[in-house]
Amino acid sequence: MGSPGQARFLRLGETGRARIALVVDGETIEALEGDSLLVAILTARGRLRRSEFGPEARSGFCLMAACQDCWVWTADGHRLRACDTPARAGLSLVTEQPELSWPNRA
Amino acid sequence: MAEPRIIIVGAGPAGVRAAEALVAAGVRPVLLDEGQRDGGQIYRRQPEGFSRTPEQLYGTEAGRAIALHRSFERLKPQIDYRPRHLAWNVADGVVHTISEGKPGQFAYDALIIAAGATDRLLPVKGWQHAGVYSLGGAQIALKAQACAIGRKVVFLGTGPLLQLVALQYHKAGAEVVALLDTSPFPRQVMALPKLAARPGMLLKGLRIVGGLMASGMAIHRGVTPVEIHGEAEAGVTGVSVRLASGEIRRFDCDAVGLGYHLRPEAQLADLARCAFTFDARTRQFWPEIDADGRSSVPGIYLAGDGVRTQGADGAEISGALAACAALEDLGRSVPDAPRAALRAKARVMERFREGIAEAYPWPAGLAADLPDEAILCRCEGITVGELREAAKEKGADEVNRAKALTRVGMGRCQGRYCGHAGAEIVAAATGMPLEAVGRLRGQAPVKPLAIAAGEVQP
Numbered sequence: 254m255g256s257p258g259q260a261r262f263l264r265l266g267e268t269g270r271a272r273i274a275l276v277v278d279g280e281t282i283e284a285l286e287g288d289s290l291l292v293a294i295l296t297a298r299g300r301l302r303r304s305e306f307g308p309e310a311r312s313g314f315c316l317m318a319a320c321q322d323c324w325v326w327t328a329d330g331h332r333l334r335a336c337d338t339p340a341r342a343g344l345s346l347v348t349e350q351p352e353l354s355w356p357n358r359a
Numbered sequence: 360m361a362e363p364r365i366i367i368v369g370a371g372p373a374g375v376r377a378a379e380a381l382v383a384a385g386v387r388p389v390l391l392d393e394g395q396r397d398g399g400q401i402y403r404r405q406p407e408g409f410s411r412t413p414e415q416l417y418g419t420e421a422g423r424a425i426a427l428h429r430s431f432e433r434l435k436p437q438i439d440y441r442p443r444h445l446a447w448n449v450a451d452g453v454v455h456t457i458s459e460g461k462p463g464q465f466a467y468d469a470l471i472i473a474a475g476a477t478d479r480l481l482p483v484k485g486w487q488h489a490g491v492y493s494l495g496g497a498q499i500a501l502k503a504q505a506c507a508i509g510r511k512v513v514f515l516g517t518g519p520l521l522q523l524v525a526l527q528y529h530k531a532g533a534e535v536v537a538l539l540d541t542s543p544f545p546r547q548v549m550a551l552p553k554l555a556a557r558p559g560m561l562l563k564g565l566r567i568v569g570g571l572m573a574s575g576m577a578i579h580r581g582v583t584p585v586e587i588h589g590e591a592e593a594g595v596t597g598v599s600v601r602l603a604s605g606e607i608r609r610f611d612c613d614a615v616g617l618g619y620h621l622r623p624e625a626q627l628a629d630l631a632r633c634a635f636t637f638d639a640r641t642r643q644f645w646p647e648i649d650a651d652g653r654s655s656v657p658g659i660y661l662a663g664d665g666v667r668t669q670g671a672d673g674a675e676i677s678g679a680l681a682a683c684a685a686l687e688d689l690g691r692s693v694p695d696a697p698r699a700a701l702r703a704k705a706r707v708m709e710r711f712r713e714g715i716a717e718a719y720p721w722p723a724g725l726a727a728d729l730p731d732e733a734i735l736c737r738c739e740g741i742t743v744g745e746l747r748e749a750a751k752e753k754g755a756d757e758v759n760r761a762k763a764l765t766r767v768g769m770g771r772c773q774g775r776y777c778g779h780a781g782a783e784i785v786a787a788a789t790g791m792p793l794e795a796v797g798r799l800r801g802q803a804p805v806k807p808l809a810i811a812a813g814e815v816q817p
């Protein structure tokens with residue numbers, strides 16, 4: 254797996270919002286209410302997921318629901334687009350596609 | 360006569376002004392938008408609970424943003440607004456939607472497509488690394504979420520958004536290492552007469568340049584991108600470009616905002632079978648429209664940046680004009696005087712758009728010159744060399760054939776970010792003119808759908 258690394262995004266303001274906790278790949282991360290999932294993850298780690306087609310880590314690209322580079326999954330296999338899905342307290346996510354979730358395959 | 364069924368796709372400036380014109384004529388349109396909130400791209404709203412003022416968020420455009428948001432609040436009770444509804448196909452007079460996994464269908468007498476734009480991208484070696492974002496994406500991180508895409512950011516590409524976002528980052532307290540513009544400075548000067556069609560906008564542009572000069576960030580124009588350096592795990596570590604002087608220079612950074620102006624999101628128009636035409640100035644195909652936004656297909660109207668990159672003010676005007684055209688074609692009388700004024704303004708917007716396209720040209724030669732090993736399709740890691748080989752050795756001299764052979768344009772983004780460069784590569788490899796290699800045809804669904812378990816696709 255390799256370490257998910259240091260936070261990629263840098264918060265420049267709006268930090269007075271309520272703190273929420275969510276779980277990503279089994280690790281608890283802290284985020285702020287109103288964060289997108291992408292921001293919640295990238296203010297805690299350096300990457301969102303790994304490319305299925307190359308060695309490199311991925312961290313989204315367009316942030317506007319156009320490139321689909323930011324898919325993550327709920328524990329039960331529901332696919333979420335991290336850039337336009339709000340982070341909610343208690344969400345548990347995995348960044349690799351779980352098995353047997355055929356309805357959500359690309 | 361029964362109430363006409365008019366559907367608008369897109370709640371940005373174009374869609375909102377279209378809705379307003381329809382409501383004024385006594386029609387209650389359906390307004391579909393994929394987003395959580397109205398506003399579209401430029402007047403994108405921040406989530407509830409954020410506290411920045413409109414001036415902080417929208418700068419010089421705060422007044423227009425507030426005006427549009429207020430118009431929308433007034434309209435809301437009089438329209439059938441459907442946020443979080445992706446329009447994923449248009450066929451036989453019906454718009455197919457999906458909302459939180461649930462499919463829907465909306466039949467129409469007239470359809471106004473105001474789907475906006477996405478960044479126009481040109482690959483550079485290394486652009487697949489984590490930490491490379493589209494310019495628009497870099498702006499959204501800041502505008503919608505108050506974040507910078509990294510600790511040390513380089514902006515690379517060309518177009519008005521490049522300078523604007525670099526300045527917005529600087530003002531918000533981010534460290535901008537460099538602004539690297541592929542457009543040579545003389546091109547920007549030569550475009551001044553056309554840009555002067557909108558003196559106010561020109562002045563705003565000059566103020567942005569002034570702000571950038573005062574910021575102390577490194578600014579280079581007329582650069583040639585060489586490589587985005589990076590490591591598989593850590594992502595971006597730097598950017599190298601050839602400066603106008605010929606010197607190759609490296610800038611260390613952990614994030615890159617990359618973009619070459621905008622391209623219309625024209626897939627729905629394509630699915631509705633609207634005719635497209637080649638624009639030699641910007642080197643792309645886009646849908647044909649008349650002065651009021653009528654497409655080649657009766658009942659389909661196109662407005663805003665989803666058809667011509669005129670910017671937000673132009674989008675408001677073209678949205679209103681498209682609504683008037685729809686009403687007129689449905690047999691409603693539309694007052695002439697305001698329309699004539701709108702058309703006159705639209706011509707000014709179009710002249711300015713041409714000026715922008717000339718000031719910040721799409722650097723087609725860069726695509727043709729990409730090294731074989733550079734990744735073209737970031738979705739599936741397909742290289743420039745693979746596409747070149749298909750074009751040269753396997754006779755794929757048309758982009759849809761090349762797509763079938765190489766999968767370039769078939770990945771998750773469906774060709775949004777590699778399509779224009781791919782066409783340039785095929786054209787250069789085969790020696791054919793760009794218009795002859797064609798364009799990637801739009802395919803339904805316009806974005807991959809996540810169907811909720813148990814739901815059946817319509």
Ligand SMILES: Cc1cc2nc3c(=O)[nH]c(=O)nc-3n(C[C@H](O)[C@H](O)[C@H](O)COP(=O)(O)OP(=O)(O)OC[C@H]3O[C@@H](n4cnc5c(N)ncnc54)[C@H](O)[C@@H]3O)c2cc1C
Binds near residue numbers: 317399400495
């Ligand atoms: C990322 C980005 C940033 C920009 N920033 C600036 C800026 O700072 N300053 C500036 O002057 N201009 C900016 N522009 C240009 C700006 O987009 C336009 O001038 C203006 O927003 C165009 O208005 P519009 O109504 O045509 O489209 P938009 O404002 O883009 O609105 C289009 C709407 O359509 C919706 N939509 C699209 N496809 C579908 C679909 N299939 N189903 C349902 N809904 C759909 C989208 O969710 C969106 O809300 C930016 C453009 C982009 C892409």
Ligand code: FES
Binds near residue numbers: 313318335337
């Ligand atoms: S980052 Fe492009 S779709 Fe989410």
